[in-house]
Amino acid sequence: MKTPLHDVHSGLGASFTDFAGWDMPVRYSSDLAEHRAVREAAGLFDLSHMGEIELSGPQAADALDYALSGKLSAVAVGRARYTMMCNERGGVVDDLVVYRLGEERYLVVANAGNAAEVSAELVRRAEGFDTTVDDRSAEVALIAVQGPTSAAIVGAVSDADLSALKYYASVPTTVGGREVLLARTGYTGEDGFELFVAADDAAAVWQVLTEAGEGHGIVPCGLACRDTLRLEAGMPLYGNELSADGSPFAANLGRVVKFDKEGDFVGRAALENQPAPETVLVGLTGGGRRAPRHGYRVLQGDDEVGEITSGALSPTLGHPIAMAYVPVRCSEPGTTLSADIRGRLEPVEVVALPFYQRR
Amino acid sequence: MTIPQHLRYTKEHEWISVDGDVATVGITAFAAEALGDVVFVELPEAGSEVSAGTPCGEIESTKSVSEIYAPVDGEITEVNQAVIDTPESVNSDPYEQGWLFKVRVESMPELMDAAAYTALTQEG
Numbered sequence: 044m045k046t047p048l049h050d051v052h053s054g055l056g057a058s059f060t061d062f063a064g065w066d067m068p069v070r071y072s073s074d075l076a077e078h079r080a081v082r083e084a085a086g087l088f089d090l091s092h093m094g095e096i097e098l099s100g101p102q103a104a105d106a107l108d109y110a111l112s113g114k115l116s117a118v119a120v121g122r123a124r125y126t127m128m129c130n131e132r133g134g135v136v137d138d139l140v141v142y143r144l145g146e147e148r149y150l151v152v153a154n155a156g157n158a159a160e161v162s163a164e165l166v167r168r169a170e171g172f173d174t175t176v177d178d179r180s181a182e183v184a185l186i187a188v189q190g191p192t193s194a195a196i197v198g199a200v201s202d203a204d205l206s207a208l209k210y211y212a213s214v215p216t217t218v219g220g221r222e223v224l225l226a227r228t229g230y231t232g233e234d235g236f237e238l239f240v241a242a243d244d245a246a247a248v249w250q251v252l253t254e255a256g257e258g259h260g261i262v263p264c265g266l267a268c269r270d271t272l273r274l275e276a277g278m279p280l281y282g283n284e285l286s287a288d289g290s291p292f293a294a295n296l297g298r299v300v301k302f303d304k305e306g307d308f309v310g311r312a313a314l315e316n317q318p319a320p321e322t323v324l325v326g327l328t329g330g331g332r333r334a335p336r337h338g339y340r341v342l343q344g345d346d347e348v349g350e351i352t353s354g355a356l357s358p359t360l361g362h363p364i365a366m367a368y369v370p371v372r373c374s375e376p377g378t379t380l381s382a383d384i385r386g387r388l389e390p391v392e393v394v395a396l397p398f399y400q401r402r
Numbered sequence: 403m404t405i406p407q408h409l410r411y412t413k414e415h416e417w418i419s420v421d422g423d424v425a426t427v428g429i430t431a432f433a434a435e436a437l438g439d440v441v442f443v444e445l446p447e448a449g450s451e452v453s454a455g456t457p458c459g460e461i462e463s464t465k466s467v468s469e470i471y472a473p474v475d476g477e478i479t480e481v482n483q484a485v486i487d488t489p490e491s492v493n494s495d496p497y498e499q500g501w502l503f504k505v506r507v508e509s510m511p512e513l514m515d516a517a518a519y520t521a522l523t524q525e526g
Contacts, residue, residue: 058435069438069465070438071439071491073439074438074439074464074465075439075441075464075490076439078464152496258458267464267465268464269437270465271464332441332442332462333444333460333462334462334469336443353463355464356441356442356462358441358464358466385460385467
């Protein structure tokens with residue numbers, strides 16, 4: 044599948060990779076330079092592969108309270124919430140950002156690889172509620188501007204009052220005369236914005252942002268740096284840190300499971316009865332430059348204790364960083380473990396997440 | 403992407419430049435671009451013996467890691483310390499500053515010429 048911006052990326056000389064069936068830019072020139080641009084200036088991302096599903100109607104809030112782990116009825120209009128869809132076993136179907144657009148209107152944003160399942164599940168779970176589920180993924184494009192200069196760039200091309208637009212909030216506005224939903228959200232650990240636009244307007248909005256970003260250091264960014272940026276920020280990636288068999292509690296996401304909301308929700312019984320997790324997600328840092336990667340073994344002494352879920356040489360920090368599931372007894376920051384990096388054990392230390400936090 | 407005419411190539415995307423009995427080895431621009439930004443290079447030690455077609459080092463980018471294969475049988479005579487210190491030269495100058503190691507050739511399998519390697523990179 045191709046996003047509405049595919050030709051734009053080709054014109055920019057992007058290298059492409061398959062991601063969940065989408066032909067996506069992995070980098071335009073250098074993924075390190077793109078990573079640095081987001082940390083120091085701004086990066087422009089095409090995220091149109093992600094799924095957008097709208098719920099509307101008098102019981103949209105109730106339907107989402109039942110379908111998802113969070114209490115979406117408590118989210119104020121104009122605000123957004125990081126949440127999850129769980130299965131009956133308490134595993135994670137997907138992690139989501141849900142925007143409340145109106146009293147009776149929500150936008151659910153799902154990962155590309157899970158969008159079809161989330162959409163189908165929402166339809167199924169909304170049965171019996173007075174709400175309409177509308178999968179708008181094909182007609183909605185998503186463009187992100189992330190980095191310390193992103194507010195200057197977006198501010199120059201929209202009438203929205205960005206000083207009033209808080210983190211995890213959204214507002215309808217226009218950019219270059221095109222209607223957009225402007226959200227202050229992202230997946231990079233920086234200040235940034237995500238713009239939901241009609242697919243037909245995507246190229247025009249991309250162009251407006253590119254021009255506005257000249258002088259603010261904006262560069263187009265591919266999925267390679269998106270992954271290293273989110274890893275530095277300690278953010279989980281579905282398929283690596285999260286899975287249908289994994290527990291939200293083990294992933295340190297207990298805060299987004301709202302047992303105190305009224306009524307049942309899918310996965311509640313399993314989650315309430317789940318024993319405390321035996322393994323938990325931790326951050327690991329190493330010396331040298333050889334990075335532990337997804338699937339590598341984690342050891343304590345000679346004993347295999349866990350597995351790396353994500354790892355890379357941190358472009359910002361200059362040393363290897365990784366996340367891994369390890370037994371609770373090995374999860375205290377300061378604990379020394381080792382990672383089996385292609386047959387050679389390298390020492391790693393458990394550290395608190397995130398690895399990187401913006402000043 | 404131009405592929406230098408005067409070099410020889412392997413299917414593992416190494417290039418080889420032969421001068422007398424010493425071969426200089428690097429990875430091609432095609433391979434470097436596929437890897438992305440190279441952040442770490444591990445090379446065999448000078449004096450060690452390598453054999454053609456077997457791994458003798460590692461090359462790592464932010465996204466992935468690949469093995470470096472010895473293209474010939476022989477003894478490593480020199481490794482490029484500059485490329486260990488600044489691995490990005492593999493991307494910026496793969497055929498000159500980005501060379502990896504030199505090896506005294508004891509036996510050399512048949513290698514591809516530029517035309518054959520060009521065909522290989524276009525197979526997709």
